Amino acid sequence: MSAGARRFFAEYAWLGGHRAAELVLIATDAGVISEVSTGVDCPPDAVRLPGLVLPGLANAHSHAFHRALRGHSHRGGGSFWTWREDMYAVAGALDPERYYALARATYAEMALAGITCVGEFHYLHHDRDGARYGEANVMGEVLIAAAHDAGIRITLLDTCYLAGGFGRPLEGAQRRFGDGDVEGWAARAAGLTGAAHARVGAAIHSVRAVPADQLAAVATWARERGVPLHFHLSEQTAENDACLAAHGRTPTALLEDHGALGPRSCAVHATHLSPEDIGTLGGTRTTVCLCPSTERDLADGIGPARALASAGAPLALGSDSHAIIDGFEETRALELGERLARHSRGHFSAAELLSAATVAGHTCLGWPEAGQIAPGAPADLIAVGLDSVRLAGARPDTLLESVIFAAGAPDVAEVIVGGRTVVADGRHQLLPDVAGALAEAIAALEA
Numbered sequence: 001m002s003a004g005a006r007r008f009f010a011e012y013a014w015l016g017g018h019r020a021a022e023l024v025l026i027a028t029d030a031g032v033i034s035e036v037s038t039g040v041d042c043p044p045d046a047v048r049l050p051g052l053v054l055p056g057l058a059n060a061h062s063h064a065f066h067r068a069l070r071g072h073s074h075r076g077g078g079s080f081w082t083w084r085e086d087m088y089a090v091a092g093a094l095d096p097e098r099y100y101a102l103a104r105a106t107y108a109e110m111a112l113a114g115i116t117c118v119g120e121f122h123y124l125h126h127d128r129d130g131a132r133y134g135e136a137n138v139m140g141e142v143l144i145a146a147a148h149d150a151g152i153r154i155t156l157l158d159t160c161y162l163a164g165g166f167g168r169p170l171e172g173a174q175r176r177f178g179d180g181d182v183e184g185w186a187a188r189a190a191g192l193t194g195a196a197h198a199r200v201g202a203a204i205h206s207v208r209a210v211p212a213d214q215l216a217a218v219a220t221w222a223r224e225r226g227v228p229l230h231f232h233l234s235e236q237t238a239e240n241d242a243c244l245a246a247h248g249r250t251p252t253a254l255l256e257d258h259g260a261l262g263p264r265s266c267a268v269h270a271t272h273l274s275p276e277d278i279g280t281l282g283g284t285r286t287t288v289c290l291c292p293s294t295e296r297d298l299a300d301g302i303g304p305a306r307a308l309a310s311a312g313a314p315l316a317l318g319s320d321s322h323a324i325i326d327g328f329e330e331t332r333a334l335e336l337g338e339r340l341a342r343h344s345r346g347h348f349s350a351a352e353l354l355s356a357a358t359v360a361g362h363t364c365l366g367w368p369e370a371g372q373i374a375p376g377a378p379a380d381l382i383a384v385g386l387d388s389v390r391l392a393g394a395r396p397d398t399l400l401e402s403v404i405f406a407a408g409a410p411d412v413a414e415v416i417v418g419g420r421t422v423v424a425d426g427r428h429q430l431l432p433d434v435a436g437a438l439a440e441a442i443a444a445l446e447a
C-alpha cells in the first residue's frame with residue numbers, strides 16, 4: 001500500500017480548525033506524512049491536487065454484502081423486519097468467491113467516494129449449513145483481501161452472534177453467523193491476523209444476539225488485545241422493549257454492567273436512548289457511530305447526536321447497509337437530522353462534522369494516527385473538486401461548509417491511500433469498471 005517519497009500540493013486543505021488552509025505542501029515518505037507547510041508555491045516535483053484536500057474519510061460501520069439489497073427492498077413498503085428477511089436471503093447465497101467479488105466492488109465504490117478506511121462488522125463466518133469452513137476464517141480473509149484489492153484500509157470487526165433473540169436459538173440463515181458459544185467465537189477469531197492495510201477488532205452483534213452471561217467474555221477478549229469493540233445498540237424500540245422484559249435493563253445499561261463500554265468501544269446507531277443511557281455512553285467516552293442514510297432507509301429514527309456529543313461521546317459515521325455510499329451525505333445528516341428534530345439550526349460546526357468523518361471514525365476503528373493531515377499520519381488524502389454544478393461558487397472563507405453541505409461522492413476527484421494514488425480524475429486505478437464489477441457480483445447471487 002505504501003509508496004516512496006511523494007509530495008502533494010493543494011490550493012486548499014483542511015488541517016483542522018474552522019477554515020481551509022491555503023497553498024499547502026504535504027510531504028510523504030513510505031506512505032506516511034512527514035511534513036506539512038502552508039503558504040508556499042507548488043514545487044515542480046509535487047503532485048498538484050485539485051479543489052479542497054481532506055484526510056481520507058472513515059466508514060466506521062459496513063456490512064459489505066448488504067450492497068446487494070440497494071433499491072430492491074422498497075417494493076411494497078416493508079419494515080425493518082421484512083428488510084431483514086431480504087438480507088438473510090442474500091446472506092444465504094454467499095460463498096467465499098462471491099463474497100470477495102461483492103466486497104471488492106463495494107469497497108471500490110467506497111474508494112471512489114473518498115472513503116479510505118472501512119470498519120467491516122463481519123458475522124457471516126460459516127458455511128450455509130452453519131458448519132465451519134476448512135479454513136475457519138476464510139470469509140474474513142476474503143474481506144481483508146477485498147479491501148486490499150480495492151486499495152483501502154479495513155478493520156475487520158469479527159462479530160460474536162450466538163442467538164436469534166433473547167432466549168432463542170439461531171434459525172435458518174442465521175446459523176451461518178454462530179460459533180456455538182463465546183469460547184468458540186473467541187478461539188476462531190483469535191486466528192485472524194492483520195496486515196499492513198488491515199487491523200482486527202471484535203464486535204457483539206447486539207444484546208439480542210449474545211446472551212448476557214457471555215457479553216463480558218467478548219469485552220475481555222477485545223480489552224486484552226487493545227482492539228476496538230463495536231456493537232449495534234438500540235436501533236429499534238423493539239430491542240429496548242425485549243431487553244427490558246428479559247433483563248429489566250436497557251441495552252446500554254446491560255452492556256455497561258458487563259464491561260463493554262469505554263474509550264475503545266463503539267455503539268452503532270444508538271437511536272433510541274434514555275437520558276441515563278446518553279449519560280452512560282458519554283461518561284464512558286464510548287464512541288457512537290450513527291448511520292443516518294440507513295437509519296432513514298429502515299425508518300429507525302433520528303438518534304440524539306448532539307446530546308451524545310455534549311455528554312462526551314465522540315461521534316463517527318457509517319454507511320451500514322449501503323442504501324447509498326456517500327460520506328458527505330452521511331456527515332451533513334448529523335446536523336440536518338438535529339435541525340428536523342429540534343426545529344433549529346447550528347448544532348454542529350463544519351469542522352466538528354469533518355472530525356466525525358475523519359479522525360473520530362479512524363480512532364474508533366483502531367487507527368488513531370489516521371484521519372488527519374499532520375506529520376506522522378498515514379498519507380491518506382482525498383481531493384474534492386470545486387468545479388461541479390454542486391460546488392460552483394464556493395468561497396474560500398466558507399469552503400468547509402460548502403463541501404460538507406453540498407458535495408456528493410462524485411465530487412471526489414483524487415484519492416491517495418498510504419501515499420499511493422487509488423483514484424485519479426474520478427477513476428479507480430485498480431478496478432477500472434466499478435459499476436460493472438458491482439453489477440456482476442450482485443447478479444452472481446441470483447445465479
Ligand SMILES: [Zn+2]
Nearest residue numbers: 063121232320
Ligand atoms: Zn449494522
